Amino acid sequence: MADDPGVLSAPLIIEYPFTRTTGPVIGAFLTGLREGLLLGIRTGDGRVVIPPTEYDSATGEELHELVEVGPGGVVDTWAWVRDPMPKHPLAVPFAWALVRPDGADVGFLQAVDAGSLDAMATGMRVRPRWAAQREGTIHDLECWEPEG
Amino acid sequence: MTDLTLPVSLQGVELVRSVRTPARLEYTYTAGVATTRFLTGIAAGKILGERAPGGKVYVPSRGADPQLGVPTTEQVELPSVGTLVSFCVVNVAFYGQGMEIPYTSGLILLDGADLALMHLIQECPVADVHIGMRVEAVWVDAADLGPTLESIRYFRPNGEPDAEVIQPGAGVTW
Numbered sequence: 648m649a650d651d652p653g654v655l656s657a658p659l660i661i662e663y664p665f666t667r668t669t670g671p672v673i674g675a676f677l678t679g680l681r682e683g684l685l686l687g688i689r690t691g692d693g694r695v696v697i698p699p700t701e702y703d704s705a706t707g708e709e710l711h712e713l714v715e716v717g718p719g720g721v722v723d724t725w726a727w728v729r730d731p732m733p734k735h736p737l738a739v740p741f742a743w744a745l746v747r748p749d750g751a752d753v754g755f756l757q758a759v760d761a762g763s764l765d766a767m768a769t770g771m772r773v774r775p776r777w778a779a780q781r782e783g784t785i786h787d788l789e790c791w792e793p794e795g
Numbered sequence: 796m797t798d799l800t801l802p803v804s805l806q807g808v809e810l811v812r813s814v815r816t817p818a819r820l821e822y823t824y825t826a827g828v829a830t831t832r833f834l835t836g837i838a839a840g841k842i843l844g845e846r847a848p849g850g851k852v853y854v855p856s857r858g859a860d861p862q863l864g865v866p867t868t869e870q871v872e873l874p875s876v877g878t879l880v881s882f883c884v885v886n887v888a889f890y891g892q893g894m895e896i897p898y899t900s901g902l903i904l905l906d907g908a909d910l911a912l913m914h915l916i917q918e919c920p921v922a923d924v925h926i927g928m929r930v931e932a933v934w935v936d937a938a939d940l941g942p943t944l945e946s947i948r949y950f951r952p953n954g955e956p957d958a959e960v961i962q963p964g965a966g967v968t969w
Contacts, residue, residue, distance in 0.1 A: 656823050660822070661819070669814060674810050679802075681811065682805060686802065783814070
């Protein structure tokens with residue numbers, strides 16, 4: 648029926664303008680992104696996790712010490728996206744990867760713009776590509792690209 | 796608040812406290828054959844209702860009588876004049892509103908119809924809006940007519956004496 652040329656149709660866009668408070672820790676993480684810095688947080692057993700959390704996921708203990716990590720990092724694991732969707736961060740084929748910045752003990756899910764599938768490898772070194780205009784959101788970190 | 800230690804490079808900078816996270820859903824709305832008939836009429840400057848075998852005239856018609864469960868069978872052109880049968884004065888601003896508050900949204904039962912249309916009531920102070928008020932449609936210029944209810948800018952009082960209001964649906968038995 649929708650394809651019937653005689654039946655009218657029109658775009659219908661529904662938008663809810665939420666503003667979300669970040670809390671102190673994610674707020675500091677986003678502040679770091681705005682300033683071009685990656686922040687992790689130190690857990691009770693001395694590991695550094697990124698993005699930082701307010702509480703230790705193993706013990707529930709409150710965490711306090713934000714530390715700068717990166718800027719370079721390592722790809723721990725990845726999956727290639729051959730056909731990007733409209734909402735993906737890049738319009739060209741790219742990799743979703745767990746990127747572990749230098750000094751951090753865990754990776755976090757990020758987009759890697761490697762140009763081609765052949766350029767991707769587990770263990771490869773990557774560096775952040777920052778957005779030209781940064782506003783304190785996750786989009787300030789546009790994606791990662793191969794080092795060198 | 797958590798007692799946080801920030802790296803030296805971030806000490807003294809203004810901290811992010813909130814982020815905008817709009818949720819957006821993009822649909823294509825398909826009007827269906829009955830609403831297409833109605834909107835095609837609107838684009839021609841006419842308000843078209845549809846009569847069901849039981850005699851009720853629906854506007855806009857969904858193509859069937861919800862009471863009898865049978866298709867509407869006859870197209871009926873309705874006048875641009877009717878009676879306000881219910882209304883709401885909007886005093887609260889909300890996102891995407893596009894109207895200056897306060898304003899009135901009303902249900903208008905067009906003469907000859909058995910279902911009320913929702914539209915704006917203008918050219919009348921909100922304090923004077925009342926049930927039973929006779930109103931008329933104010934259309935956009937002929938060149939600006941399109942298949943949208945925005946082709947009717949709003950309804951305004953037409954100066955006739957108030958009508959007795961029989962709520963739509965009154966007397967319906969199931």
